Amino acid sequence: MEISVPQVPPPRWSEDQFTEDAAEAVRLFREVRMHEPLEQYLEQFETYQNAVENLIEGTVGLTLLRDQAVDLLTQPDVLTSVRYLASPAISEDDLKVLAEAKLTPTRLREDEEMAKRVIDTVLLGLDRNRFPWVSEDREATDAEREAAVIATAALIATQKVQTLRRNDAKDEQEDAVAATLKQHGFTQVPTRSVSNVSHLPNLGEFCREALFGSRKADLIVRLWDGRAMPVECKVSNSSTNSVKRLNNDAAVKAKTWIQEFGTATAVPAAMLSGVFKVHNLESAQADGLTLFWAHNLVAMTDFIEATRP
Known part of the structure; x- marks a missing residue:
């Protein structure tokens, strides 16, 4: 049975917080990039x-x-x-x-x-x-x-x-999110197409690579308060590339999902790693996209835990 609880707003980050996280993401990107095996x-x-x-x-x-x-x-x-x-x-x-x-x-x-x-x-x-x-x-x-x-x-x-590096990094990011969700009591369920709320996973469940409305999400997480959090995993190796992956893809999907499901049902999110400019992050957030970082998965789990009744 669905439980009606007050909806906790998703986190919104300040310019200083974006600056700090973006710098840490770049540091980690450099570290991984320079140590990749020849x-x-x-x-x-x-x-x-x-x-x-x-x-x-x-x-x-x-x-x-x-x-x-x-x-x-x-x-x-x-x-x-x-x-x-x-x-x-x-x-x-x-x-x-x-x-x-x-x-x-x-x-x-x-x-x-x-x-x-x-x-x-x-x-x-x-x-x-x-x-x-x-x-x-x-x-x-x-x-x-x-x-x-x-x-x-x-x-x-x-x-x-x-190409292999991009694909491997994205897969690793998705796997890390899925593993973290499982550690916090979520159950992975089979992929499905979600055209309305009746098709969503149950509370405390998630699925991967699923169609959410008219656009595909890397993961769909059913929060404890009943809302759905479609998550896009984005890895960028340059600020130019970040515009394509974040603003022209994930943020556009967020707008679509909010139009199709409304803010009372959908909390579009992106998990980021790599190189992103602060003003692009602020723009994506202004478009309704909730942003998390792969180097700080605690921020995502804190929000998820806050939706428990």
Whole structure:
């Protein structure tokens, strides 16, 4: 049975508090960033060094790319290497649109002309600095091939490591929030779509990766007073990146959730780590987003505990 209790307002932080927490988050970001193992980059580099070498040698200096389109594009590492022949590299999503193609192995094998169209699209953006022999219609020298392999493998490895770092940091943040909730008496329940309050987890329960209204939340926490706290986990590696993740994503979701559920039902929140500017934090808070920090999970649990009857 639902218990009616006075609703405790979510915490709101002052400029000085934001300044202090933002500085601590940056300090921790630097500490983690500078101690990340080089092995991750080297592993990615070795993988794609081999892939690019085989790509160049197997296609006779890239001259047979179209002839081998299907075989090449149905190998994940080679598909990635092909995308990075262009400068700047073409993402899979962009390549699908630009080449009007599906990049699944099954579809590529079914439609050889589509596979060739993908190659043609990449070749339109071919980096002439890395692969000068192609546009000059001649054989590559050994030095040119070696330089092209190293440069391309380095580009791919750098991007792969950055992506892995972002994903790992976000996953770690979500796991930390979930573990903290469990330590404070919450039970994790299966993911669900919440279109109205009847679909919410019960009091003292939470779920992960759930649709809350029209927008997805990383977690939905059912507070002890009955309100729902959709939580977005945001990791930023720069102040520019923070605007995208905090103000243009989490804060926009907060506005949507408040419009759909009202402040009496929804307490939109974000869990932050990394680099954030104070004025962006203040702007997000003004938009109705409750902000917590991964280095101070106690602030979140204090608020949650305050909602107990």
